[in-house]
Structure formats: C-alpha cells, structure tokens
Amino acid sequence: MRVLILGGTHFLGRHFVEQALNLGYEITLFNRGKSNREIYPDVEKLIGDRKKGDLESLKGREWDCVIDTIGYMKNLVQVVEESTHLLKDQVKHYTFISSIETYSEVKPNFDETTPTRVNQKKTLATRYGVNKALAEKINNRVFGTKALNVRAGLIVGKYDKTNRFSYWVKRVEKGGEILAPVGYEYPIQLIDASDIARWVFKMINQGKGGDFNVTGPDYKLTIGQILNTCKEVSKSKGEFTWVSNEFLLKNKIGQWRELPFWTTSDQLLLMTNSCNIGKAIAEGLAFRQLKDTIIDILEWEKIAPKKYNYGFAGGLNPKKEQKLLEKWKEFKDNQ
Ligand SMILES: NC(=O)c1ccc[n+]([C@@H]2O[C@H](COP(=O)([O-])OP(=O)(O)OC[C@H]3O[C@@H](n4cnc5c(N)ncnc54)[C@H](OP(=O)(O)O)[C@@H]3O)[C@@H](O)[C@H]2O)c1
Missing domain, CATH: 3.40.50.720 (NAD(P)-binding Rossmann-like Domain)
Structure with missing residues (x-):
C-alpha cells in the first residue's frame, strides 16, 4: 500500500x-x-x-x-x-x-x-x-x-512532547512523596498513539470511513491504577499523597497543564472520562496494556533530545510540589 x-x-x-x-x-x-x-x-x-x-x-x-x-x-x-x-x-x-x-x-x-x-x-x-x-x-x-x-481523546506514548501523561510516568519513577490529585478513583481516558495508528490502518485496509471517537481503554481507568502501574513498572519506591480539590483550588494550581489530568471543570472532566468508544471498538479498536505504554515512555525518555518538550509542557515544578506537600499537612491538620 x-x-x-x-x-x-x-x-x-x-x-x-x-x-x-x-x-x-x-x-x-x-x-x-x-x-x-x-x-x-x-x-x-x-x-x-x-x-x-x-x-x-x-x-x-x-x-x-x-x-x-x-x-x-x-x-x-x-x-x-x-x-x-x-x-x-x-x-x-x-x-x-x-x-x-x-x-x-x-x-x-x-x-x-x-x-x-x-x-x-x-x-x-x-x-x-x-x-x-x-x-x-x-x-x-x-x-x-x-x-x-x-x-x-488524550493521546499518550513515546515521542509525546506535551509532558502530561509522561509527567506522571517520570514523576513516579523519581520516587519520594508524590502529590496526586483528589483520590485513587479519579477517572481518566487515554489512548496510546500506536493503538490509533493500528486501528486507522485496519479501517483503511477495509476502505471504511466515518466519524469515530477514539480513546480508551475498554475498562474504567483511574489515576490510582495509572500511578500504581507506573510504580510497578519503574520499580519506584514513591508514595502518593492525595490532595483535595479544595486544597488545589486554594493554591491556584493550574488545571490540567500544571497538574496533568486534574480539573474541576465539569465539561473537561466529562470530556476526559466519559467518552463512548463503542463505535470504534465495534470496528476493531484494540488497546495495548498500560504497562507496555509506560515501558515505551520510560525507554524513550532516556534518549529523547533534551529540549524535546514543548515550552508549555505540563507538570508541577519539583520545588513547588515540595512546598505544596508541606502546606497540605498544615491544611489537613486545620480541617
Ligand atoms: N496529543 C493529544 O492528546 C491529541 C488529542 C487529540 C487530537 N490530537 C491531534 O493529533 C494530531 C497530532 O499531531 P502530531 O504533532 O503528533 O503530528 P505529527 O505528524 O507527528 O507532527 C506534525 C507534523 O506537521 C508538520 N508541519 C507543521 N507545520 C507544517 C506546515 N505549515 N506545513 C506542512 N507540514 C507542517 C511537522 O513537520 P515540519 O515542522 O517539518 O513542517 C510535523 O511533521 C494533531 O492533529 C492534534 O490536533 C492530539
């Protein structure tokens, strides 16, 4: 072809x-x-x-x-x-x-x-x-x-320059106390770029067209599952500290970009966790295991050119994260 x-x-x-x-x-x-x-x-x-x-x-x-x-x-x-x-x-x-x-x-x-x-x-x-x-x-x-x-939907995988999903992969690998948003059950949808490519070629080979929602996976994925899988794959000793919406809002943390995946916007939450992908699945959309995506990203990050990320790349500044974790302890004690 x-x-x-x-x-x-x-x-x-x-x-x-x-x-x-x-x-x-x-x-x-x-x-x-x-x-x-x-x-x-x-x-x-x-x-x-x-x-x-x-x-x-x-x-x-x-x-x-x-x-x-x-x-x-x-x-x-x-x-x-x-x-x-x-x-x-x-x-x-x-x-x-x-x-x-x-x-x-x-x-x-x-x-x-x-x-x-x-x-x-x-x-x-x-x-x-x-x-x-x-x-x-x-x-x-x-x-x-x-x-x-x-x-x-949210596309992830090696070569990603936006540092959103990759932020979490790298942050968990680094270890220590990790600030994480809201709670283990916080839902999120995402798809490995290579799953999109595989499915598109399948569709092309069958001469098929149409409008399709394409994200994943085919089960309910939570940030807790993502972070734990990152931990398992990178053999990190990191520990997660789940901080509340109220705390993040009070500290004016930039939604989605500064703290990837986190938002309090109802529309953005639905957009990123409630997309029906039945039509694409019926046409053969299939998903790699999350751990394989994480392995790919970790390998890519070792060789990625230093200035690979976009200027607006996501992720919390490490010093700011540290300060926030200290503030969180006070915040919790005063609740
Ligand atoms: N990331 C996500 O979560 C997400 C979610 C939904 C949809 N999307 C969509 O997915 C797509 C992903 O894009 P990608 O950056 O990964 O694609 P890509 O094909 O890997 O890179 C973009 C290409 O466009 C070329 N290009 C840029 N400006 C050009 C111009 N004026 N004329 C000709 N070529 C030009 C670039 O090469 P040169 O610089 O050499 O021209 C580069 O090869 C986008 O359409 C995005 O909207 C992304």
Whole structure:
C-alpha cells in the first residue's frame, strides 16, 4: 500500500510512520522539513508549507491513502480545504486526525451523535474544536464514504512532547512523596498513539470511513491504577499523597497543564472520562496494556533530545510540589 502522511515527524505521525514501515507499506511524508529532519532517512520526503498553501510537491502523484495529522494551525480549515481538493483524485481514502474537542457540550457517555462546535469563539481551546469540526465536514464532503475522521481523546506514548501523561510516568519513577490529585478513583481516558495508528490502518485496509471517537481503554481507568502501574513498572519506591480539590483550588494550581489530568471543570472532566468508544471498538479498536505504554515512555525518555518538550509542557515544578506537600499537612491538620 502507498501511504501519504501529511506531517509524520513529531508524535502521533511517527507512530503512523513506524507501523506503516512494519507493515511493509510504501511511505511518503509531506512537511516543511523543519522538525526532526534526520529521522526516517529511507522514507521519501516531500517538502511544502501548508500554512502558505504550498502543495506543489504533492501534485501529479498517487497514493492509496493519506493521513492528515495537522492540528494546531490557525488556518486549519483552509489547509484542509486545499489538501482535500488537491488530493481528491490522487488518493482513495483520507484520514483526518480530529479531536473530541469538536463537541460543543458533552454529556455522560457522549457518542458521535453529540453536536459538534459551530460558533467561533475567541479562546484557543474553542477555536481548536471549531476548526477540527469544520475540517471534518470538508473531509466528509470531498471524500464521502472514504473520509475517516478520528476524534481522538488524550493521546499518550513515546515521542509525546506535551509532558502530561509522561509527567506522571517520570514523576513516579523519581520516587519520594508524590502529590496526586483528589483520590485513587479519579477517572481518566487515554489512548496510546500506536493503538490509533493500528486501528486507522485496519479501517483503511477495509476502505471504511466515518466519524469515530477514539480513546480508551475498554475498562474504567483511574489515576490510582495509572500511578500504581507506573510504580510497578519503574520499580519506584514513591508514595502518593492525595490532595483535595479544595486544597488545589486554594493554591491556584493550574488545571490540567500544571497538574496533568486534574480539573474541576465539569465539561473537561466529562470530556476526559466519559467518552463512548463503542463505535470504534465495534470496528476493531484494540488497546495495548498500560504497562507496555509506560515501558515505551520510560525507554524513550532516556534518549529523547533534551529540549524535546514543548515550552508549555505540563507538570508541577519539583520545588513547588515540595512546598505544596508541606502546606497540605498544615491544611489537613486545620480541617
Ligand atoms: N496529543 C493529544 O492528546 C491529541 C488529542 C487529540 C487530537 N490530537 C491531534 O493529533 C494530531 C497530532 O499531531 P502530531 O504533532 O503528533 O503530528 P505529527 O505528524 O507527528 O507532527 C506534525 C507534523 O506537521 C508538520 N508541519 C507543521 N507545520 C507544517 C506546515 N505549515 N506545513 C506542512 N507540514 C507542517 C511537522 O513537520 P515540519 O515542522 O517539518 O513542517 C510535523 O511533521 C494533531 O492533529 C492534534 O490536533 C492530539
């Protein structure tokens, strides 16, 4: 199979590349040639800048499928409009990596029939969801039954630069007293990037499209289970101190980013723990064991380039964590 990947050199895209290589597919990457240029020396690379509408190098070529990983561009809708139109007669199947943030308002166990965002509001998070929703519509219009829109939840695994799930893996490995939010039963959904790639290739091979929620796992996962699995895998001697919402709010801890997974927003909580993934599971979505994801991350973190994380990477500053743990003792004593 001939696979075109728009992107392919940061995080999720790399999981697509590596699985395609394992499956013996012929791969072409299209990007600006700026990020991680040295990786995949034997893979064909076409250069172009989608932000500027420069798709020249894609012209006159044919592939069996394209996987479009582009996410955060301000002009996302325009770039997807341009790439779908250019490629409509050059590829048979178009996968667009979307997000569960396409939904305007979620309810417990929300599925794909939940209304998607339409109103352009000013916040970055809202614009992201609106753009993803509009881009999905373009894909569906141009590629019809061969348009696959992957509404991904929290994506984790090796190569992740956001330091959200990886923060916990590294923090637990380090050991000591670990500040953890709320309680063992705090629920969370997430998916290993390689599970997404495996499932998408399955769908492409069957020529299937549609809008799908794609997160995991297929059982109720809690932060307690995650942290304990991290502890087991890294053989850490760390101990968890569960601190309350009230304490975290009082200390103005940044939700989700400064303390990954923690939020008091009802919508964000539902978004990250109540997504119905039955439709994708019925189409063969399957999940690696959590411990295997953690092993991968620990191995990757040993060799990851020093400045690999994003500037806005998540995680509590170690000194701040220490201070908070001391404050927590006083706070508890005064309750
Ligand atoms: N992380 C999560 O939890 C999460 C959740 C839901 C959805 N998502 C979505 O998942 C996707 C993940 O993206 P990723 O960063 O992991 O993908 P990736 O394909 O690994 O990396 C992004 C690629 O885009 C290329 N690129 C950037 N600007 C470009 C431009 N102007 N023209 C052409 N190519 C350009 C980059 O290469 P160059 O810099 O060399 O151009 C890079 O290869 C995004 O769509 C995101 O919205 C993520």
